[in-house]
Amino acid sequence: MAKHVLRWAPACTLPLLLVACDAAGEAQPATTAAAMQTAPDAVEVVDTLPLRRGFYVRNDDTCAAPSNATLALVRRDGITSCDFTAIQRIGESRYRVQETCKDHQGPAPSTYELTQEYEILAEDRYRVTYEYGETVEFGFCPQQSLPEPWKTNDISDLID
Secondary structure, three states, rough: OOOOOOOOOHHHHHHHHOOEOOOOOEEEEEHHHHHHOOOOOOEEOOOOOOOOOOOEEEEEOOOOOOHHHHHHHHEOEEOOEEEEEEEOOOOOEEEEEEEEEEOOOOOOOOOEEEEEEEEEEEEOOEEEEOOOOOOEEEEOOOHHHHHOOOOOOOOHHHHH
């Protein structure tokens, strides 16, 4: 039975130094793909999403007959009942958004935190992946195309 002797080479035990060892245990510059990887790009913090402000409807509904569940109001500082607390650009058209939302259902209003991912498809279309995994697409609806009460609500203080 052959006996193997391992020699300890301190530089070879520190992968963060991006070194490799030759057969004699001497440190050599790393040349593997793993060693040549660079740190991920830093995320860019932005103030708002690059979307036209106003009403949006989920792509499985229409502007003429939306429901409260399928209609969203994109404001300068949030969407519907959620306020943006932090927006990070994580790709060319993708954003990770932290939001504080208000729940007006039930006897006492409450707030909760969400982190969701938005993909901006165009200035007037976006796709959101909710924290729980569902992905939904929304498209802009001119306010005049919506039924009452949304058609005549003055939202100028929210979107201007």
